[in-house]
Amino acid sequence: MKISMGQSLAKLILFFAFLFQFLSIPVFPQDKELLGAGATFPYVLYSKMFDAYYKQTNVKVNYQSIGSGGGIRQLKEKTVDFGASDAFLSDEQLREFDSPVLHIPTCLGAVVITYNLPGNPQLKLTPDVIADIFLGKIKKWNDPRITNLNPGINLPNLNITVVHRSDGSGTTFVFTDYLSKVSNEWAQKVGRGTSVAWPVGLGGKGNEGVTGLVKQIPGAVGYVELIYAKQNKLPQALVKNKSGKFINPELSSISAAGKAKIPDDTRISITDTDAEDGYPISSFTWILVYKEQNYKGRSLERAKQLVKLLWWIVHEGQAYTEPLDYAKLPGEVVKKAEKIIKSITYNGKPVYQEVGIK
Amino acid sequence: MASQFIKKLELNKDKIFNLLLVISAFSLLILGVGIFLSLLNASSLALKKFGFSFFSGSEWNPVSEEFGALPFIYGTILTSLISLLISLPFSLAIIIVLGEYFKKGIFAEVLRYLTELIAGVPSVVLGFWGLFFLVPIMREIEIKLGVTPYGVGILTASIILAFMILPYSASIGKDAMRLVPNELKEAAFALGATRWEMIKKVMIPYARSGIIAGVILSLGRALGETMAVTMVIGNYHGIPENIFSPGNTIASIIANEFTEATGEVYLSSLMYLGLTLFLITTIVNLIGRLILKRLQH
Amino acid sequence: MRSYAFRIAKSKIISVILTLVTLISTIPFLLVLYFIVKNGISVINWEFITHLPTPVGEPGGGILNALVGTVILIFIALILSVPFGVLVGIFLAEKSGSKISFFVRMMSEILQGVPSIVVGIIAYLWVVKPMGHFSALSGGVALGIMMLPVIIKSTEEILKLIPVEIKEASLALGVPYYKTILRVMLPAGLSGILSGILAGTARIAGETAPLLFTAFGNPFLNFNILKPISAMPLLIFNYAISPYEDWWAKAWGASCILVFFVLTLNVITRLISSRK
Numbered sequence: 001m002k003i004s005m006g007q008s009l010a011k012l013i014l015f016f017a018f019l020f021q022f023l024s025i026p027v028f029p030q031d032k033e034l035l036g037a038g039a040t041f042p043y044v045l046y047s048k049m050f051d052a053y054y055k056q057t058n059v060k061v062n063y064q065s066i067g068s069g070g071g072i073r074q075l076k077e078k079t080v081d082f083g084a085s086d087a088f089l090s091d092e093q094l095r096e097f098d099s100p101v102l103h104i105p106t107c108l109g110a111v112v113i114t115y116n117l118p119g120n121p122q123l124k125l126t127p128d129v130i131a132d133i134f135l136g137k138i139k140k141w142n143d144p145r146i147t148n149l150n151p152g153i154n155l156p157n158l159n160i161t162v163v164h165r166s167d168g169s170g171t172t173f174v175f176t177d178y179l180s181k182v183s184n185e186w187a188q189k190v191g192r193g194t195s196v197a198w199p200v201g202l203g204g205k206g207n208e209g210v211t212g213l214v215k216q217i218p219g220a221v222g223y224v225e226l227i228y229a230k231q232n233k234l235p236q237a238l239v240k241n242k243s244g245k246f247i248n249p250e251l252s253s254i255s256a257a258g259k260a261k262i263p264d265d266t267r268i269s270i271t272d273t274d275a276e277d278g279y280p281i282s283s284f285t286w287i288l289v290y291k292e293q294n295y296k297g298r299s300l301e302r303a304k305q306l307v308k309l310l311w312w313i314v315h316e317g318q319a320y321t322e323p324l325d326y327a328k329l330p331g332e333v334v335k336k337a338e339k340i341i342k343s344i345t346y347n348g349k350p351v352y353q354e355v356g357i358k
Numbered sequence: 359m360a361s362q363f364i365k366k367l368e369l370n371k372d373k374i375f376n377l378l379l380v381i382s383a384f385s386l387l388i389l390g391v392g393i394f395l396s397l398l399n400a401s402s403l404a405l406k407k408f409g410f411s412f413f414s415g416s417e418w419n420p421v422s423e424e425f426g427a428l429p430f431i432y433g434t435i436l437t438s439l440i441s442l443l444i445s446l447p448f449s450l451a452i453i454i455v456l457g458e459y460f461k462k463g464i465f466a467e468v469l470r471y472l473t474e475l476i477a478g479v480p481s482v483v484l485g486f487w488g489l490f491f492l493v494p495i496m497r498e499i500e501i502k503l504g505v506t507p508y509g510v511g512i513l514t515a516s517i518i519l520a521f522m523i524l525p526y527s528a529s530i531g532k533d534a535m536r537l538v539p540n541e542l543k544e545a546a547f548a549l550g551a552t553r554w555e556m557i558k559k560v561m562i563p564y565a566r567s568g569i570i571a572g573v574i575l576s577l578g579r580a581l582g583e584t585m586a587v588t589m590v591i592g593n594y595h596g597i598p599e600n601i602f603s604p605g606n607t608i609a610s611i612i613a614n615e616f617t618e619a620t621g622e623v624y625l626s627s628l629m630y631l632g633l634t635l636f637l638i639t640t641i642v643n644l645i646g647r648l649i650l651k652r653l654q655h
Numbered sequence: 656m657r658s659y660a661f662r663i664a665k666s667k668i669i670s671v672i673l674t675l676v677t678l679i680s681t682i683p684f685l686l687v688l689y690f691i692v693k694n695g696i697s698v699i700n701w702e703f704i705t706h707l708p709t710p711v712g713e714p715g716g717g718i719l720n721a722l723v724g725t726v727i728l729i730f731i732a733l734i735l736s737v738p739f740g741v742l743v744g745i746f747l748a749e750k751s752g753s754k755i756s757f758f759v760r761m762m763s764e765i766l767q768g769v770p771s772i773v774v775g776i777i778a779y780l781w782v783v784k785p786m787g788h789f790s791a792l793s794g795g796v797a798l799g800i801m802m803l804p805v806i807i808k809s810t811e812e813i814l815k816l817i818p819v820e821i822k823e824a825s826l827a828l829g830v831p832y833y834k835t836i837l838r839v840m841l842p843a844g845l846s847g848i849l850s851g852i853l854a855g856t857a858r859i860a861g862e863t864a865p866l867l868f869t870a871f872g873n874p875f876l877n878f879n880i881l882k883p884i885s886a887m888p889l890l891i892f893n894y895a896i897s898p899y900e901d902w903w904a905k906a907w908g909a910s911c912i913l914v915f916f917v918l919t920l921n922v923i924t925r926l927i928s929s930r931k
Contacts, residue, residue, distance in 0.1 A: 033875075035788065035883065037617075047710040060875045062883060069618030073625075079788045093620070159506045166593035168420075168618030190421070194620060197419035202508060202604045203593025204896070205614060211898035217497070218507060231712050232898045296787050375833035379749070382742035383759045386807075389800070390762040393769070396780050451676035459670055471922070472681035478921040479687060480861020482888045483910045486895040487687050490903075521683045528680075550659075554666035582770025584864040585888075589896065609772050609864075616776070617868050632776045636769060643768030644761070 034305055036063045038071020038084030039170045040206040041109055041225045042285045045326050046084070049317045057312075059305060065206060069168015069194040075101070075288050078296050081306055083288040086170025087194050088267040099295065102340050103286040105266045106313050108258045108327035110249040111174050111281040112236040114229040115221040116214050117141065121153045122248075126240045127272075127280070131183035133221060134162055135190075136200035141219060156219075163213045163222035166203025168194040174283040175223045178271035223281075226254075227325050241280040242272055253279035254327040266336055284333075287313070293346045300346050300354070307351045310341050397633040403626035412630060418595045418611075420620075425627035427634065429597045433605035434635075436512050436598065437587065438580040441519035442573065445527065448520075449576075452528040453569060457535025458557055470532075477525035485589030488518045493590060505602045510592040513601040518586045523576035530575060534568020534653060535561055567653045574646035582639045584609040608635045688914070695911025698904050704912075708874050714901050718909050720876050724791070724885040725860060725913075728870065731795025731880060732859055736802040737852060743803075744810025744848075745836055751815070760811075767804035774800050775865035783869055791877065791884035794870030798862060802855035809854070813847025814840055850927040857920035861913055863888035887913045 043065035050061040071083030132138045142155045165172045173194045180187040190196050204210035207228045214222040226249050229236050238246040247253045257278030260270050272280050293303035314337045318328045342352045415426015460466035497509035538561045546556040592604020608631050619625040706717035747756050778797035825835040871883035894906035
């Protein structure tokens with residue numbers, strides 16, 4: 001076998017042919033693929049939604065659940081079509097973007113406290129106890145502060161192993177936002193954010209990672225989206241809300257928490273809800289897009305696909321929420337979301353008119 | 359006329375070829391320097407903000423934007439050193455067994471394959487195996503010892519690292535042992551040494567630099583290993599209290615937080631970590647190879 | 656001075672102990688293999704290798720996207736690193752003594768030691784950011800950088816092993832320099848270069864860290880190198896740290912395929928180089 005100049009030339013030609021074949025895949029299908037990244041909180045829902053969307057419209061949506069922090073960062077870097085986050089951007093964060101960013105809410109979910117104890121008892125917990133567990137001040141499961149709340153349950157003399165997120169997470173934001181509201185010490189020592197300096201505990205990657213760790217470590221406690229605990233048959237704690245009731249995280253209590261006064265741009269935290277029957281660690285989750293879609297050489301076609309997808313998510317897509325224990329968007333929130341989607345422009349012109357939306 | 363023209367063409371082709379070679383060589387240099395410069399550039403924000411106090415800072419706090427690398431340096435050094443310690447006795451045994459006792463033959467070959475092939479197993483697969491096999495065992499041990507049964511942690515990561523770096527030190531050390539001249543060995547026997555005494559007093563001292571080089575190179579490997587460590591180290595931001603506690607290495611924190619660093623200083627700090635890792639592993643590797651080169655002369 | 660018999664006994668005992676320790680050190684490898692095969696082999700079936708993943712939590716589906724992705728990434732890495740690497744290897748073999756080769760060789764060794772996560776960062780900075788999105792190309796670039804030193808080293812080594820007489824005979828016969836290298840030397844050294852390519856492929860096939868922020872992943876099949884792509888190691892990582900048993904099973908199956916692929920390459924490489 002001889003390698004001659006001719007053969008190397010042949011290799012070169014083959015290479016370019018190969019490259020050309022790849023690149024020459026027509027532009028149209030290329031824009032029939034959307035790329036999104038971010039929150040793991042709604043990943044179970046999005047995974048199902050986008051699979052259904054593909055079957056209905058043949059448009060592929062490639063969503064990677066790398067955490068809300070990742071969604072925000074990648075949107076900023078403009079490497080994705082949309083970011084997904086359960087942590088809405090603060091005014092300061094919005095200023096870091098070079099062009100306005102819109103928040104489109106997609107559903108409501110709950111951050112539940114899940115744990116690994118023999119018998120999977122359903123525990124009642126109060127805000128201060130939760131905060132102190134995650135601060136590392138309550139170290140054992142049979143600590144009087146926990147046993148007092150749960151008289152009928154035999155709590156073992158087991159160390160509490162805190163599990164938190166190792167990646168930049170909207171779930172973390174929601175949880176630490178809640179903790180900052182209900183515990184002064186937490187607010188001062190740790191604060192709220194997608195990534196915080198946890199005083200104690202192990203880190204798991206994504207909601208999946210935390211669930212995995214809690215499932216395997218006896219005595220572990222973590223915070224995850226409801227569906228992750230449910231799908232893995234892990235218990236969820238009843239949390240005492242502002243009105244003094246111990247609330248079970250489920251569709252009704254999540255929806256109740258969602259009945260707050262929502263601003264027009266939908267950026268709101270609904271933790272520590274005033275709603276009497278509301279679950280106190282609930283949250284909206286959003287898809288983030290740039291308002292003006294003509295950036296970095298994006299095509300109008302791509303913008304249209306994005307708008308169509310968003311419209312579908314807040315309408316037909318809502319059918320997939322409840323079977324997976326996410327709560328549907330309340331009616332007025334859908335109306336606000338519609339307004340926001342209609343404000344997406346391409347070169348200043350609203351895109352929704354081009355895709356047949358009234 | 360035609361033949362003169364062809365000759366000229368060939369000469370030009372030679373020149374072009376030589377030029378191509380030189381360009382490739384320079385491109386490699388540019389590639390390497392480029393890596394350093396890119397990392398430096400990307401770390402500039404963090405460099406300006408923290409300077410060298412980056413390495414003494416023990417808090418990694420994305421909310422307050424205070425980033426200190428100390429916990430990860432701890433984690434990196436701890437896991438690398440412990441894994442070296444664990445692998446050293448096995449490495450020495452393999453070096454001696456394959457370097458002297460079994461140099462040829464089927465048994466030698468099989469043994470060689472079995473000890474070296476683990477280097478081929480991808481890091482992520484070893485991490486996966488570690489998660490499901492080693493971590494539960496560690497958990498049992500920790501329960502018996504009365505320590506919090508994380509399962510994951512510094513020790514677990516060190517054990518898996520030991521598996522991964524063993525073939526490197528073993529293979530290089532074994533080659534060094536096989537280089538010992540026969541005359542030296544026979545001289546030792548002629549003086550009445552037993553086999554073990556010959557190994558201990560003649561072979562090992564002779565092959566010493568090769569063995570050390572192998573150890574240093576496996577250290578270099580341990581420092582930079584990412585996936586298996588990320589999966590079993592527990593991802594804890596603070597300084598580990600003991601070997602059973604979870605932690606983080608420089609590599610694992612970058613892997614976990616890179617795509618999600620939301621702030622500019624945050625991202626730059628991660629790049630700063632990457633630069634640090636690059637420099638540390640480069641220095642360690644160069645030292646190891648330097649020793650190896652000197653051995654070969 | 657101890658008695659001779661004692662010293663001989665000690666020597667024999669030590670040899671037995673050392674051999675035992677060596678045998679013990681092979682246990683992890685065998686354990687890993689056993690575990691992977693035991694858990695993975697039952698998962699591998701026709702659906703597994705020909706279907707795409709199903710939504711999270713739903714059973715069924717396969718890893719076709721990851722299989723194809725890995726193949727494409729390896730292909731890109733080969734195209735980028737083999738011609739480049741062989742040329743540098745030729746340079747080092749031919750101009751061995753010069754000052755430049757000292758630095759080039761050192762640079763190659765530096766590159767070999769660069770942690771895979773740092774290579775990932777570099778590919779992100781050099782390809783993903785300018786392009787504006789994740790892509791198979793950036794993943795291929797990262798893997799190519801990792802493969803480069805292996806190709807360079809094996810090319811240089813094999814070329815140096817070829818007897819000088821062959822090169823000199825060719826030149827003496829009037830064959831031009833470039834033809835001597837390309838048509839005489841390279842073919843003579845083919846086994847070494849090939850084993851370098853195989854070794855390099857084995858190394859990068861299992862690499863995950865460089866792909867985390869370049870290839871990004873894709874639940875769909877993708878042949879377009881300008882778009883994100885899935886890969887076996889990425890899939891194994893994501894599935895392994897998830898809480899779903901169905902995903903764990905798939906990760907075992909994927910690990911099984913990946914490990915056997917890599918080990919086969921490794922064994923072939925050793926066989927080729929021992930025949931040298």
